[in-house]
Amino acid sequence: xxxxxxxxxxxxxxxxxxxxxxxxxxxxxxxxxxxVGATSDIVRRAKKHFRLSTPGIGAAFLAxxxxxxxxxxxxxxxxxxxLITLWITLDHExxxxxxxxxxxxxxxxxxxxxxxxxxxxxSCVLVDFEKSWPASKKQLARLSEQIAAAWxxxx
Numbered sequence: 817x818x819x820x821x822x823x824x825x826x827x828x829x830x831x832x833x834x835x836x837x838x839x840x841x842x843x844x845x846x847x848x849x850x851x852v853g854a855t856s857d858i859v860r861r862a863k864k865h866f867r868l869s870t871p872g873i874g875a876a877f878l879a880x881x882x883x884x885x886x887x888x889x890x891x892x893x894x895x896x897x898x899l900i901t902l903w904i905t906l907d908h909e910x911x912x913x914x915x916x917x918x919x920x921x922x923x924x925x926x927x928x929x930x931x932x933x934x935x936x937x938x939s940c941v942l943v944d945f946e947k948s949w950p951a952s953k954k955q956l957a958r959l960s961e962q963i964a965a966a967w968x969x970x971x
Contacts (some may be wrong), residue, residue, distance in 0.1 A: 845930050845970040848899050849876040849963060852914050853906035853945070856880045856889050862906050862945050866956040870964040881910055892917075898927040902936050904959060906945040906952075914940045935966035 851866055853859040859878050868876055877900070878889045885891050892913060898921045903914035918939050921927045929939065941959065945952045 844872060844967050845932070847873060847901045847932060847963060847967055848896075849902045849904060850879055850895055850900045850914070851876045851904050851906070852879045852881070852892060852910040854881045854909040856882055856885055858906050858945055859889050862943070862952070862956065865953045866904070867960055868963060869960070870967060873964065873967055876904070881913055897921065898924045901929050901932050901939075902963065903940040904956075905940060905942050908942070908944075911940060911942045931970045932966055935969050936962065 849868065851859060851863060853862065859880055863876075863878055866876065868874070877895055879885075879892045879895050880889050881892050883891070892910075895917070900918070900921070903918060905911040905914050929936075943952050943955045943959070
């Protein structure tokens with residue numbers, strides 16, 4: 817059992833936030849995955865080949881860098897801050913944006929990738945979907961398997 821306790825004091829608002837993370841190996845740790853592409857079209861095509869079908873793992877966030885989007889794909893700006901464990905990017909533009917967002921999350925003292933830091937050491941992974949479609953399909957399938965394996969390893 818690992819206990820993590822962080823105190824955050826925001827002197828501007830004279831408010832103290834306590835972030836408590838309790839890690840145990842008795843149940844799988846939550847994992848939040850974002851599948852991000854520069855356009856809704858590339859995300860829509862890639863999601864057909866990326867399935868997190870393991871019971872207990874929720875669906876991935878689907879996001880685009882475009883200014884507008886339609887369900888179930890959301891705008892990149894609308895992704896939750898400090899929650900994404902693994903960013904799967906479909907092009908270099910979304911890789912750059914995801915790395916910036918992850919770096920910003922790291923500044924949040926309540927953000928932590930927990931045991932996934934060990935099991936999924938890369939926080940942002942590039943699947944160059946437009947470059948090699950057959951290879952990308954295989955890479956997305958492998959990533960799904962790695963995520964499931966990491967999830968099981970945390971239990």
